[in-house]
Structure formats: structure tokens, C-alpha cells
Amino acid sequence: MESGLWNKDLLNNILRFLLLAVAVVKTVHGEGTSVGFYSSTCPSAESIVRSTVESYVSSDPTFAAGILRMHFHDCFVRGCDASVLIAGSDTERSAGPNRNLRGFEVIDDAKAKLEALCPSVVSCADILSLAARDSVVLSGGLSWQVPTGRRDGKISIGSEALTLPGPNDTVAVQKTKFSDKGLNTQDLVILAGGHTIGTAACQFFSDRIYSPNGTDPSIDPSFVSFLRTICPQDQPTKRVALDTGSQFIFDTSYFENLKRSHGILRSDQALWTDASTRPFVLKYSITGLFKVEFGKSMVKMGNIGVKTGSDGEIRTKCSAVN
Template sequence: MEVFSHSKTPILFVVFLATFITLALGQGTRVGFYQTTCPRVETVVRASVQSAVRSDPTIAPGLLRMFFHDCFVNGCDASILIDGPSSEKIALPNSQLRGFDVIDAAKRQLEATCPGVVSCADILALAARDSVVLTGGTSWPVPTGRRDGLVSQASDTVNLPAFNDPVSIQIRKFTDKNLNTQDLVALSGAHTIGTAACVLFRYRLYNFNNTNGPDPTIDQAFLPQLRTLCPDGGDATRRVGLDTGSVNNFDNSYFANLRSGRGVLESDAALWSNPTTQRLVQRFLGLRGLLGLTFNVEFGR
């Protein structure tokens, strides 16, 4: 699909996320899959997400992150929702995921009207789309018809992208999922909403690489702000916006912050330090006059 944008809130990476949500091509998915068997499915899911986000805006990035973590392991099969002593849900990278109750609420309502019809995998895909829309992103049609996975192992989460991965490792992890470097940068743009705990980046502020000083790539005007929010020895669980100044808006300011040395996570900041990913960040910023990109992404091909 080709996308054009001339506004300060371009839809380039929004549509990439839309493509990400349609990853189950070849598994019988199509738009309107439940048209006759459960025609209100999207209405029910949207209402559940709206209610939750209205009460707590942080649920939106939580659902989006949950969907990414689900898809990146064994495909978009809702295995992230399975309970168990060794399931994906209890793995360290998933320990702070939020929004499970939103999926459960939508599932209960759908089971009351369409018992045994709608998969949790489809509910999660729709909820992720609605989370983007509710934070200012553009909507898109989501093909449905996914089947729920039956296997969920915490050990399978080992290759999820980490907060301190250098670009080379990030590229390798995405390549292993048949995703390229452009996909990596675009999907990192989901950090335009949401927060990170101080424990995940505070080392950059005080003793980066055992230098007793900060990461030199951090904007010097931004450093005092981060240190105030995450003082050395302070509350490690305190959360800070990943997209400074626009934490609840799905826009492209995340990429602008990378350019300005205001990426919070080391893995995000590294995207500007690496020449290959920097060029892609610039494209999403429109610095080279790019008007459109074509995305065609699938897992497991």
C-alpha cells in the first residue's frame, strides 16, 4: 500500500503498524471475517478499549505493546494471554505489560452474544488498532480470522527486542522474523506513546559504560530533566514518557526527539547514531522530501 502525507502528523508509520496488524495473511484472514457470525465484534472491542483508555490513557500504549510482544514471539496468536507458571506472560520482558483486563472484558461480552466465535488473537489485533486511533493515529481495516495459539513458553521470549540492544542486535532480531531495517525503525515509532521505568535507562544518566558520566549522545539540555525525573538511587519504578512532550499523542515527534538526542531508551537513541537507521529516521521525519513508502510485511514467510 502506498501512503502520502504532508502534515506534521504523517501517517507513514501509522500505516506500517496497520500492516503489522495484518500479518496473518495466508491463514484465512480477511476484512469482515465475522460479518455474519458476529457482526458487532469491532463495536464491542472498540467500546472496551475506549472505556479503559478514558479511565487510564496509559492503557493505549499498553495494548499496543502487548500486541507487538505477542506477534514477535510465535506470530499473532494471543499466546501472550495464556496463564501458566511458564507462559509468555510471566517472562521478564512481559512483566510490566498492561491491558489484559481490557481483552478479557471484550471477550466476555463477545462470548455472551457470539459464543465460541471470535478468537482472542483477533480481539488483541483490533484493540491495538483502536489504541492507535484513540491516541490520534489513523484508522485502518483489520483483517480477522486468526486462530488462537495453544502453546505459550516464557523461554520463547528471549529474542524480544531489549531496551539496551545495539542496532546490530536489533536488526538481527528483526531479520529473524523476516522483518527488515525499515520495519525496525517504523515499528520503533510505536514509542511515540507510552512510558519506561527509570530502571531501564537510568544507567545512561550517571554511569554509562562505567564512565561515571552520562551517555554522551544525550542532549545536554535534556539530561537535567531526565535526572530530575530519575535521580540516582531514586525510585527505579518511576515511569517517564518515551516521547518527551507528546507522550499520549500518536505522531512523529518520537523521530524528532531521536534527532535531537532525546531518545530515552538506549535502543531508541541508537537508531540515530547508526548511519543506516538514521537515514530511515530522517525519512519518517520527511527531511528528504519523502512522500510515500510501500510496506509489505509478514511474519513466518
């Protein structure tokens, strides 16, 4: 009898421990988010973000790419906690890799509208994640459901942004940087497909077209001539479409361009030359799967290191901690 009771207590304790362990694992993996998190606390949150993004993108379609990239840069540094939005002299936002980020005003505007309607409810991290989805849809991509419930971080350190993937990273380095965030090789190739929209400054690839040792052999020579006309050597800040011919359309031509050695960044073109990533480039260039799977990889990326529950805060202004 006594040993039966002891067994029951022991079982209860084991069960409690297991539940706690599951909760910890879920938090660490960012599963504290859920689709429709604001459905009762701020029902129009998602539609306000959408209409705000719509109005900016319809007057300037380059905002779509800016916002998509901003979400990536947020998630890869301290998790998707809007740390990239905090202004200041030594913040992520002021660091080199983030200097050309665009679209802060879109997020600030959506936030101001949401604060007027549901004060201190909707996080900047969620606004950015929703806005990234809306940017893809407005560019012709397929929609996906964005789990929400992220809270905003209180820390942003400039030097941490230096760990972001860079344009000269080899595939091995890109794979390591992605796997460190729980993203596999397929996620890497799919998410790099975000370069189907937007532009890059010439400085990020000029050594590929002007090297004194000859041009990069992984670029089509006729494409080198074309890029030289857009990127004169003395104009490093001029910008060129990452997906030649289709800068505003979310489609598969980025992958088609890699296959014909028309990738812009060294890191892009390497996805085709490397044997481990080439099969994915091939697959996404010839099937419609890219658009479906992009949303799935974005949900994975959007769950990196999220803060939920009582962690972090709900900022009242996205550019500053409360």
C-alpha cells in the same frame, strides 16, 4: 493420443501441486487472514472491541500504549496467537520482558462481551490485534484495516519471551530480530515509532544517565539533567514518557526527539546514530508518511506466524487455553 492423455494428467498433477504449494506458502506467511473475517459469523465483533477499548482508554489513556506493546510482544513470540495472554507460572506473560505489560483486563472484557454474543467465534489473537489498531486511532493515529481470522495458540513458554528485542540492543541486533520475523529496516524504524506513546521504567535506561564512566555521549547533556530529576537513582520503577512532551499523542515527535538526542532507550537513540536507520528517522520526522505507513507495518507485524484454519483454537477465556 496416449501421450496426449499422459500430458493432461501430468499437467493436472503439476497444477494440484502448485496450488498446494501456494496454500502452504500462504499459511506460513500468515495470509490465511482476511479483512472482515467475522462479518457474517459475528458482525459486531470489531465494534465491540472498539467500544471496549474506548471506554478503558477514556478513563485511563495509558491503556492505549499498554495494548499496542502487548500486540508487539505477542507477535514476536510464537506469532500473533495470543500466547502472551496465557496466565501461569512459566508462561510468556510471567517472563521478565512482559512483567510490565498492561491492558490484559481490556482484552478479557472485550472477550467476555464477545463470548456472550457469539460464543467460541472470535479469537483472542484477533481481539488483541484489533485493540492495538483502536488504541493507535484513539491516540490520534490513522486507522487501517486489520485482517482477521487468527486462531489462538495452545502453548506459552516463559523463556521464549527472552528473545524479544531489548532496550540495549544495537541496531544490528534489532535489524536481525525484525528480519527474522519478515520485517525490514523500514518496518523496524516505523514500528519503533510506536514509542510515540507510552512510558518506560527508569531501570531500562538508568545506566545512560548515571554511568560511572560518564553519561552516554548520544544523549543531550541538558536532557540528562532533566531525566535525573524524574529518575532518582534509588527509584528504578518510576516511569518516564518515551516521547518527551507528547506521551499520549500518536505523532512524529518521537522521531524529532531522536534527532535532538532526546531518545530515552539506547535502542531508540541508536536508530538516529546508525547510518542505515537514520534516513528513515529523518523521513518520518519531517513527513506525514509515518501515520500512513505505521498501519502498513502493523499489518505485516500482525501476520507473523498466524494460525488459521484448523490450527490452534478459539479460546473461551483469553488467559487460559480451553
